[in-house]
Amino acid sequence: MQWHISFYNQKVETETLTFPKGILANFLHIAEMIEECGPALGLPYTKSLGKGLFEIRAKSTEGIGRSFFCTIKDKEVVILHSFIKKSQKTPNKEMEIARKRLKEVKS
Numbered sequence: 001m002q003w004h005i006s007f008y009n010q011k012v013e014t015e016t017l018t019f020p021k022g023i024l025a026n027f028l029h030i031a032e033m034i035e036e037c038g039p040a041l042g043l044p045y046t047k048s049l050g051k052g053l054f055e056i057r058a059k060s061t062e063g064i065g066r067s068f069f070c071t072i073k074d075k076e077v078v079i080l081h082s083f084i085k086k087s088q089k090t091p092n093k094e095m096e097i098a099r100k101r102l103k104e105v106k107s
Contacts, residue, residue: 002036003035013079019082020062020065039069039077052070053102065083066084068102081094
């Protein structure tokens with residue numbers, strides 16, 4: 001059985017699908033690999049952030065995109081939050097949004 005990817009809400013889907021073209025292409029490539037092989041791809045594609053939160057690491061010459069996700073039963077991956085990185089370190093504000101949504105999805 002293959003994995004299925006869904007979005008937390010319409011806003012997250014729109015934020016993700018409006019990434020710059022190169023970043024979006026890389027994101028979609030990683031998403032296809034997740035659907036075929038599961039979310040445990042490892043670096044440079046995905047990374048565990050602990051406590052059930054993971055990130056898709058999409059990049060291109062246009063910059064770096066991050067999409068936080070979690071897994072739920074029946075091989076479902078939920079994209080919780082997406083944004084374009086503008087600094088080396090992921091801003092706490094972005095992490096907090098993802099962690100809050102993770103709690104909602106898991107409860």
